[in-house]
Amino acid sequence: MRRLIANEEVTLNGMAGDPHLWPNHQTPDYVADQAATLAGEAELLFGRVTYEMMHSAWANQTPPTPISEVMTRARKYVVSGTQTLPAWNNTALLSGDPLRHVHDLKASAGPDLVLLGSLTLLQGLLDAGLVDELHLSVHPLLRGEGPALPLSRALNVFTLTSHRAYEGGMARVVLTRPVDA
Template identity: 35%
Template sequence: MRKIIYWVHTSIDGFVDGPNGEFDWPVMGPELSAYSENLDKHVDTLLFGRPVWEMMVGFWPNAESITDDPHTAAFAPFWRATPKIVFSRGYHGDEWTSRVISGDLARQVAELKAEPGQDLLLTGGSALAGALADLGLIDEFHIAVHPVVLGGGRPLFPNPASRRGLRHVDTVVVDGQVVVSHYQPLARSAA
């Protein structure tokens, strides 16, 4: 069974973007880039909610012509070559979208996880991650906490359906400033 790995950047006050949707605050130093690239080695499919997809498709197809950042140079070819699934009720895809999932989230994601292949990487965002976590479909959480207070924006887990227990696996400090914690969900007890 394939796992869903959730990889996300957040501020210390728990927001995945700023009050006006800004995402200019994460700093991808060499150690954080290496952490991200290591996650990429274990996956063969990328998952996105529509808001993150629109940001990604606006940058990664031609990323090397926009910046000479080493992380960009390493990730852009992987992003272009890897199948990408977008979750959206109203979006029908584009030239970079391999598939759109719009129906029964629990059923379609369970089927996706049962397909042969490597793990699936859900990158960024919060609404899709929150919905998948509520359904018990996220297997690993990798949360990079950056040293910034945003004062508002989209929360890391908006409106969770219930309390969610996680087991700490590991924490590292990268680039002398970003705290990356790895968690796995605790098994839900039968009531």
């Protein structure tokens, strides 16, 4: 069974909306760790809004960057009730019941699934017990507005499995749901 890894960027006080607008605290070692999450054979999962933002940012970079190449090459699944998505290599639309689609994807053969952003989708996946790992990139700032990281009773079963602090002030925290939870 595949794992579902939710990869989120948050502030010290748990705000998670529009991280592309935040001050940049990323250092080369952080970027390398973040790239490792996307590298390899993982497939990507998005809600529609995040997919459109990622498509806009990465699909047509000239010259291509290592991240844009990974994003374009990877198999992508988009949960959406609309049928109009910008075309991007290797993208499949999942319409209908998103929890059923993700459950079926996890049960199928293949590499791990990585959810990027997509806070509304994350809330449902957490509540349904479908998230196996939560990777939080914590930015050294406080924000008073915007959406927060979803809170779910399901988070009570997650345990801290690793953490790392970076020179630029960022930290990466990995929380894992026990297999029997």
